[in-house]
Amino acid sequence: MAISLSWADGHNMPTAPAPSSRTTGAALRPIPLPHAVESAIWRGDALGTSVTTTVSTGFDALDAELPGNGWPCQSLTEVLQVQASVLEWRLLAPAMRTLVGQGKQIVIVGSPKPPHLPGLKHLGLDERHLVWIQADRPVERLWATEQLIKANAAGMLVSWLPQARQEQIRRLQVCAQRCDAPVILCRPAAAEHEASAAPLRLQVRLGIDWELHIHLLKRKGPPHAGGLTLPSVPGGLEAILTPRLRHPSRLIAARKRQGLAQDISPEFSHAVGSPSPRPPSGRSAAAH
Numbered sequence: 001m002a003i004s005l006s007w008a009d010g011h012n013m014p015t016a017p018a019p020s021s022r023t024t025g026a027a028l029r030p031i032p033l034p035h036a037v038e039s040a041i042w043r044g045d046a047l048g049t050s051v052t053t054t055v056s057t058g059f060d061a062l063d064a065e066l067p068g069n070g071w072p073c074q075s076l077t078e079v080l081q082v083q084a085s086v087l088e089w090r091l092l093a094p095a096m097r098t099l100v101g102q103g104k105q106i107v108i109v110g111s112p113k114p115p116h117l118p119g120l121k122h123l124g125l126d127e128r129h130l131v132w133i134q135a136d137r138p139v140e141r142l143w144a145t146e147q148l149i150k151a152n153a154a155g156m157l158v159s160w161l162p163q164a165r166q167e168q169i170r171r172l173q174v175c176a177q178r179c180d181a182p183v184i185l186c187r188p189a190a191a192e193h194e195a196s197a198a199p200l201r202l203q204v205r206l207g208i209d210w211e212l213h214i215h216l217l218k219r220k221g222p223p224h225a226g227g228l229t230l231p232s233v234p235g236g237l238e239a240i241l242t243p244r245l246r247h248p249s250r251l252i253a254a255r256k257r258q259g260l261a262q263d264i265s266p267e268f269s270h271a272v273g274s275p276s277p278r279p280p281s282g283r284s285a286a287a288h
Helices: 021-028 035-040 088-101 117-122 138-151 166-176 189-193 248-262 266-272
Strands: 076-081 106-109 130-133 156-160 183-188 200-206 211-218 228-231
Touching (some): 076 088, 076 166, 076 189, 088 106, 088 156, 088 183, 138 166, 166 183, 183 189, 189 200
Parallel strands (some): 076 183, 156 183
Antiparallel strands (some): 200 211
């Protein structure tokens, strides 16, 4: 049973005219957007272009994989590693050196170990531009980090928050949108499997040849396949390492090959095509 709809005055509702092919084509034609709006739109199949400022990481390979080509300002960045206070200085030092050269302050909160001033000098950092806030309790670290973000008074803020919860990270991200400096949160590697509101997350590991292995866990863009290898010799060793010691993996591989050749027993010496130089056990060379 069909029921006809009518207006309040009792007249039937007028039907809309069927669109013609000409009007249909006009409706499907994309409407040009202003440049400011178009630049702010991000499509998920492309690497995001940051609408805020960034600070170069100092590593060209890493910059090429980050939206905006550097550490983002007005946003959180999570650096995950197995052991704290080991690799974050080497990863962040080039950007810190640039900011210090501009007269800006580097503020660190809750560092597990006191900053090593001679090591910072080797990295090119002036301790007069470094502010260290010692906060041992998790609630103190979280409170100090939030207040510093709101104050917007640092050139870069680095905070160690190993026990931060998801809602706390989300709150810091909301605050960081009004901060003109990169905000770096150092967290344990186990946090990789936790949800996070930080738009940029990366995991860093140490390589045997003084390099850093970077795995981008999250970024504004398509997933990053594989990893990045960044050369990073500690500042104090840069001038004293010989060419051989710059590649310890080659020395280790050579010693393993040498040890393997010495451990080959006489009964299997024919397998490599050369007899054993040692006489059989229990017999002297004169017996022959």
